[in-house]
Amino acid sequence: MTVPVLLVLAQSTPTTDGSAPSPATFVEADLAAPQVSVLDLGVTRGDGIFESIGVVDGRAQALEPHLNRLAKSAGMLDLPAPDLDLWRAGVLRSIELAGDSAAASELLVKLVLTRGIEGGDDVTGWVLCFADVSHVDAREGISVVTLDRGYRSDVAETSPWLLQGAKTLSYALNKAALREAERRGADDVVFVSTDGFVLEGPNSTVIALIDGEYVTTPSSLGVLEGTTQAAFFSDVEARGGRASYRPITVDELRAADALWLASSGRQIAPVVSLDGVPVAQDPAFTAAAEERMLAR
Ligand code: PLP
Secondary structure, three states: OOOOEEEEEEOOOOOOOOOOOOOOEEEEEOOOOOOOOOOEHHHHOOOEEEEEEEEEOOEEOOHHHHHHHHHHHHHHOOOOOOOHHHHHHHHHHHHHHHOHHHHHOEEEEEEEEEOOEOOOOOOEEEEEEEEEEOOHHHHHOEEEEEEEOOOOOOHHHHOHHHOOOOOEOOOHHHHHHHHHHHHOOOOEEEEEOOOOEEOOEOOEEEEEEEOOEEEEOOHHHOOOOOHHHHHHHHHHHHOOOEEEEOOOEHHHHHHOOEEEEEEOOOEEEEEEEEOOEEOOOOHHHHHHHHHHHHHO
């Protein structure tokens, strides 16, 4: 296991002598040493946002869509707009520092931005690059259970303060849902709305093949806009296939011709069973699509 690379956001410091302040930058930090205050709102309230970016053959996948989503999440949480040039440079620097690991294995780069210390003016941010991540098992197939999300499908419209569709640090319930899946003998989860629509996984986008078309839930239903699913749809359309965003009922999910959970790192993981019932497979298609997704 290679030691992860940590870069911490150093804020610009105002000067008193009229000289220009030093620009904000990411500086290399010791992962073993304390870096975040116990007063940080990211720690005490889960008040912040994050992104996880897959890196294949040293290339950060969907870097711009991830940065744009970071900015969108920041806007939804009324956080200061992140300086995307700075965050982009941080991502690229972390991959550079991963050195040989970047060529030898897949990496996962995590960006975290919190509201900072209670009462303070500065946000807290860091970039963490994990090496030696493996998604081989997931890409071979996952078992999934449906779990009630407890919200209607119009929650994003009726209750925007619930922050549906933002990638917040408050993932305790996403983790709880994954533990529930494990208790039920499954690998992962598809959240469904109280009015019977498919939402998303705790850390993935649902893609269903229905009547020859690849479909996914639109973000208007309060799901995160997936960068991996978007890349998959572009690939499908570039090859003359059909892909669309529309609400999917749970009944349609159960009758789908194939299902995948898409996420950075994992790419597209084929669902082999849903609530204990085997799901139809297209292994040749999945293998070829996974290869193209890895090569992008
Ligand atoms: N939906 C949720 C709730 C997620 O947390 C994630 C990723 O972590 C996704 C969807 C998939 O997004 P992406 O493909 O950009 O990783």
